[in-house]
Amino acid sequence: MAKDASFDVVSKVDRQEVDNALNQARKELQTRFDFKGTDAKVEWTGDLQIELSANTDHRVTAAVEVLKEKAIKRQVPLKALQFGPLKETGGGGYKIVIDINQGVSTEKSREMVKALKQSGLKVQSAIQEDHLRVTGKSRDVLQAAIQLLKEQDFGIPLQFTNYR
Numbered sequence: 001m002a003k004d005a006s007f008d009v010v011s012k013v014d015r016q017e018v019d020n021a022l023n024q025a026r027k028e029l030q031t032r033f034d035f036k037g038t039d040a041k042v043e044w045t046g047d048l049q050i051e052l053s054a055n056t057d058h059r060v061t062a063a064v065e066v067l068k069e070k071a072i073k074r075q076v077p078l079k080a081l082q083f084g085p086l087k088e089t090g091g092g093g094y095k096i097v098i099d100i101n102q103g104v105s106t107e108k109s110r111e112m113v114k115a116l117k118q119s120g121l122k123v124q125s126a127i128q129e130d131h132l133r134v135t136g137k138s139r140d141v142l143q144a145a146i147q148l149l150k151e152q153d154f155g156i157p158l159q160f161t162n163y164r
Contacts, residue, residue, distance in 0.1 A: 005142050006135040007163040008128070009112060009149060011104045011156045013080040015048075018100060021070040022050060028066050035059065039093065042067060048102060053095040057086055060094045067098075077157035101156050103130030108154050119148050 022042055029040045040054040040063050052067065054060045068078060082099040089095050104112075109127040116125055116134065123136040123145050136142045146160050 004135050004137060005139050005164060006133055007142055007146065008161045009104060009109075009132040009134065010130070010159050010161055011080070011101060011108075012159060013076060013100055013102060013157070015100075017074040017076050018050075018071070019044075021067065021074040021076055024070040024074075025063070025067040028070070029063055032066075034062070045097070048100040050098040050100070051095055052098065053089065053093055055093050057094045060086060060096055064096060064098075079155060079157045104132055104156065104158075108156060111154055112149060115148065115152055116145060119145075121145050121148065 022044070025042050029035045029042060035054075038054045038056065038059040040052075040059050042050065042052050042063060045051040050067075052060055052063045054063055064083065068081075071078060071081065080101050082101055084097040084099070086094055086096050106127060109125075109132045112132055113125045113127065116123055121136070121144055122141055123134050125135070126133045134142065134145050136145065142163070149158060149160075
């Protein structure tokens with residue numbers, strides 16, 4: 001009897017590409033005329049956290065756009081960047097904290113499992129630590145499952161790995 005086919009649904013971001021985008025954004029903020037004297041900064045504040053700051057809320061918003069533009073050029077999906085609210089800092093400055101999503105949360109996995117069940121596709125899914133494993137009798141069924149998951153927006157970038 002043939003072994004069931006399977007694949008994993010993961011959400012990973014290449015941290016090196018995020019770092020490259022951040023460095024490119026930093027350079028642009030330092031050289032652009034409209035950012036002169038605004039104390040605009042973009043920097044890592046944690047392993048998967050970036051902070052953008054400037055002395056006006058408009059400059060922070062503009063700096064976010066610069067970072068988004070650089071991220072797109074480096075093939076970093078914007079869905080992977082979780083933008084926090086614009087906050088006032090002490091001393092009249094403003095900042096935005098951006099978290100970088102890595103992995104598929106249990107909550108997102110449950111949404112995907114529900115979508116797969118509602119579709120009527122004959123697949124089984126198992127929630128793992130930071131990904132979802134989908135198993136089916138044939139590759140055709142798995143292709144249909146991948147297509148279904150690609151068409152829906154779960155708010156995070158999805159990749160499909162370990163397809164066997």
